[in-house]
Amino acid sequence: MSLKVDKLSKRLSSKVKLEKISFEMTKPGIFGIIGESGSGKTDLIRMILNLIPPEEGTVSFNEAPIIPGDISVGYLPEKRGLYMKSDVLEQLVYFAMLRGMNKRAAVKSARNLLARLGMSDLEQVLVERLDKDEREKVQFLTSIVHEPKLILLDEPFRTANPRVITELMDLMKELAAEGRYIVMASKEIEVAEACCENLVILYKGKPVIAGNLKEIKHAYGHTNLVLAADVDVTDTAIDFGMELIEKRPLESEFRIQGDEMAQTLLEHMVSQGFHPTKYEIREPSLQEIYLSTIGGQTK
Amino acid sequence: MRQLLTIFGFSLRRGLRKQSFWLSNVIMMVLILILCLIPFLQNLRGQGSGEGSRPESVTAEDLMEAERQAVNRVGTCYYIDELGQIPEGISALSRVMPSYTFIQGSAGNLELYKSKAADDGSVSIIIVTAPESGSTLSVPGITIINRDIFNGMDESTIKDALSRQYISHVMGRYGAKSDLTQLLEIQLPTDVELATELDMSGYILGFAITLLTFYVVWYYGGTIATSIADEKASNIMESLVASASPGKILWGKMLAMEVLAVLQFMLIMGFGVMCFELLVPENYRIMGMRLSMDMITTDRVVMILVGLLMGFVLYAMMNAFCGAAVKREEDVHSIMLPVGFIASLSLLIGVLCAIGAVSDTSLPGLIAGYFPLISPFYLPFMILKGDVNPVSWGISIVVMMVAAILVAVFAQRFYKQAVSVGSVGQKKGRKR
Numbered sequence: 001m002s003l004k005v006d007k008l009s010k011r012l013s014s015k016v017k018l019e020k021i022s023f024e025m026t027k028p029g030i031f032g033i034i035g036e037s038g039s040g041k042t043d044l045i046r047m048i049l050n051l052i053p054p055e056e057g058t059v060s061f062n063e064a065p066i067i068p069g070d071i072s073v074g075y076l077p078e079k080r081g082l083y084m085k086s087d088v089l090e091q092l093v094y095f096a097m098l099r100g101m102n103k104r105a106a107v108k109s110a111r112n113l114l115a116r117l118g119m120s121d122l123e124q125v126l127v128e129r130l131d132k133d134e135r136e137k138v139q140f141l142t143s144i145v146h147e148p149k150l151i152l153l154d155e156p157f158r159t160a161n162p163r164v165i166t167e168l169m170d171l172m173k174e175l176a177a178e179g180r181y182i183v184m185a186s187k188e189i190e191v192a193e194a195c196c197e198n199l200v201i202l203y204k205g206k207p208v209i210a211g212n213l214k215e216i217k218h219a220y221g222h223t224n225l226v227l228a229a230d231v232d233v234t235d236t237a238i239d240f241g242m243e244l245i246e247k248r249p250l251e252s253e254f255r256i257q258g259d260e261m262a263q264t265l266l267e268h269m270v271s272q273g274f275h276p277t278k279y280e281i282r283e284p285s286l287q288e289i290y291l292s293t294i295g296g297q298t299k
Numbered sequence: 300m301r302q303l304l305t306i307f308g309f310s311l312r313r314g315l316r317k318q319s320f321w322l323s324n325v326i327m328m329v330l331i332l333i334l335c336l337i338p339f340l341q342n343l344r345g346q347g348s349g350e351g352s353r354p355e356s357v358t359a360e361d362l363m364e365a366e367r368q369a370v371n372r373v374g375t376c377y378y379i380d381e382l383g384q385i386p387e388g389i390s391a392l393s394r395v396m397p398s399y400t401f402i403q404g405s406a407g408n409l410e411l412y413k414s415k416a417a418d419d420g421s422v423s424i425i426i427v428t429a430p431e432s433g434s435t436l437s438v439p440g441i442t443i444i445n446r447d448i449f450n451g452m453d454e455s456t457i458k459d460a461l462s463r464q465y466i467s468h469v470m471g472r473y474g475a476k477s478d479l480t481q482l483l484e485i486q487l488p489t490d491v492e493l494a495t496e497l498d499m500s501g502y503i504l505g506f507a508i509t510l511l512t513f514y515v516v517w518y519y520g521g522t523i524a525t526s527i528a529d530e531k532a533s534n535i536m537e538s539l540v541a542s543a544s545p546g547k548i549l550w551g552k553m554l555a556m557e558v559l560a561v562l563q564f565m566l567i568m569g570f571g572v573m574c575f576e577l578l579v580p581e582n583y584r585i586m587g588m589r590l591s592m593d594m595i596t597t598d599r600v601v602m603i604l605v606g607l608l609m610g611f612v613l614y615a616m617m618n619a620f621c622g623a624a625v626k627r628e629e630d631v632h633s634i635m636l637p638v639g640f641i642a643s644l645s646l647l648i649g650v651l652c653a654i655g656a657v658s659d660t661s662l663p664g665l666i667a668g669y670f671p672l673i674s675p676f677y678l679p680f681m682i683l684k685g686d687v688n689p690v691s692w693g694i695s696i697v698v699m700m701v702a703a704i705l706v707a708v709f710a711q712r713f714y715k716q717a718v719s720v721g722s723v724g725q726k727k728g729r730k731r
Contacts, residue, residue, distance in 0.1 A: 049541060051719075068541050069302070075541045081534030085313065097305045098542040142538065 008057035018205040032196030033185040039202040041185035071100040074148035084128035092145045099146040153184045193286045217283040225262045228278035302543045306551025314559045335574040342580040377404035377412045380427035384439040391464035420450030505680035519560040520618040527622030528631045545715040609699035610675025616710040623717035649676030671702035
């Protein structure tokens with residue numbers, strides 16, 4: 001079983017054209033489609049689902065084209081919508097049955113999922129009485145209640161509530177571990193970094209970064225040093241040739257030209273009697289990689 | 300099919316849960332109960348059939364007299380005969396129309412009399428005109444001026460009275476004896492009997508059921524439009540079209556609304572029949588005319604229901620088109636105006652043709668009976684009056700079915716276009 005997207009292209013507007021987007025998921029997991037607003041993420045998701053036709057390219061799941069309404073596919077659209085006057089369980093069962101599940105299985109699956117998210121007591125509650133976070137969770141569940149193999153999620157973490165984001169992210173990871181293929185479109189690069197093994201980052205319809213996240217970051221090497229100490233060492237670090245990336249309340253992050261530079265600073269600090277409370281050499285964040293990449297594109 | 304049934308079941312349950320559905324049923328039933336309680340209470344107070352002292356048969360003369368008394372209680376007529384061509388014309392008219400006051404008028408004041416007649420429907424003018432030149436008979440003419448077609452004096456009565464008076468006068472001039480001329484004033488005694496007893500039930504029930512048909516067709520058709528607009532506005536549509544084809548979504552909704560419409564129709568009609576049977580005394584009469592439910596037979600109910608189903612599909616698909624054409628629920632009522640206008644006009648034409656008892660083969664009858672937008676509001680009336688043969692009914696139903704299918708094909712295509720998920724980028728491009 002695999003998802004294959006091959007050279008999908010479509011002119012979206014006078015300024016944006018999705019150009020030859022290709023990727024493949026050969027095993028279950030979470031694939032991220034990341035980009036700013038207007039980069040073409042939603043249209044890409046819709047083309048994968050066969051809701052809008054591409055101008056070029058093909059999509060196949062399990063070596064067959066995807067048909068809207070297929071029970072093996074789940075979809076969470078960017079524009080959320082629920083029936084306000086229906087209760088939670090009825091709504092989930094409805095969407096499950098629309099996808100071909102029989103009623104008994106749909107009820108069982110809906111109840112299981114509600115229990116997983118701690119929402120069993122909301123089964124009979126009308127959607128209009130739920131708060132925003134609860135509605136986000138219910139909407140999420142409508143895309144997976146029929147136990148699809150392929151799940152496409154457009155902005156699943158729109159809610160700003162960190163607790164809900166964590167719950168949904170954990171659920172996604174569980175689903176991936178159960179053997180589901182999940183494709184997630186999001187503006188949140190940090191979120192993608194937290195849960196996607198593989199990804200593609202779009203900028204104005206073009207893929208600017210693509211591949212395995214670990215490999216992408218390794219390719220940049222260790223370029224960042226996160227440092228915290230009882231005294232402010234910013235000036236000292238700059239004197240040693242480091243570039244300040246960000247000064248945070250409890251720590252600072254610097255760009256280094258290799259591990260040796262960081263080591264030299266550490267030796268100097270120790271010799272001066274300063275002991276850092278945090279000293280971490282790491283790869284650049286995906287956000288930094290993205291910004292440095294499109295920085296070149298916008299010039 | 301499974302998806303269609305899923306959508307049908309969900310839409311039906313949502314409709315059955317609506318407070319408005321049950322509230323409207325209850326209100327209608329209460330109104331029916333009150334209407335049926337009136338004769339029941341009359342009966343309890345010992346008024347029997349309410350109008351039992353009336354004779355079994357009503358003659359045509361009684362009806363004319365009643366009509367005359369009802370319409371012409373007080374009237375004034377200006378009589379103008381400048382040349383005296385019909386001597387004692389006023390007397391002749393006063394004998395046959397005693398409720399009118401006849402005033403000898405002059406031609407010079409005609410415009411004044413006309414303005415009075417224009418202001419007051421009880422004022423009329425009779426002018427005896429000179430014989431037409433070149434006419435072989437050389438008899439005077441009569442001109443009657445009434446305010447409008449609904450007010451004024453009866454032409455045939457005036458013509459009859461003045462004609463006999465004129466002939467009597469001419470015969471007298473030619474030397475006919477008075478007992479001969481008096482013969483002209485005699486009217487042979489006439490009695491009208493009816494082969495069947497006039498039953499108003501067909502008219503009353505036909506009118507009530509036609510109105511009920513209009514209500515369910517209009518209301519539930521409109522519900523489809525608002526449901527579609529609501530789904531579009533609340534963004535549920537993308538989840539739906541990713542799960543099921545637009546055609547199945549549309550038909551699933553429509554079938555659910557149709558079941559609700561028929562259910563409400565049958566509830567109200569059934570309750571009405573039950574109240575009538577339990578509360579209204581047997582042989583109850585209104586203005587001497589019997590009221591009964593004898594015309595409600597199984598085959599007629601089936602014919603009415605089939606007509607309702609076809610009419611509903613037709614109007615529902617037109618309303619689906621309206622719902623798909625808007626982006627916000629609040630815009631639905633504006634866009635439904637043309638359909639509402641068509642439905643109201645069709646109701647009016649259907650009822651007028653049915654009450655007016657136009658012939659099936661006349662142009663109005665053919666239009667009302669076979670034009671698919673009008674026939675849902677014409678057939679129930681005619682069926683309950685017993686004026687529709689199965690073949691004509693069958694043809695009407697087939698025509699409605701064909702029209703409904705054509706409109707459905709068009710509406711489905713439009714709905715599919717309207718709800719299909721477009722490119723976000725292209726939509727934004729269009730806005731620019």
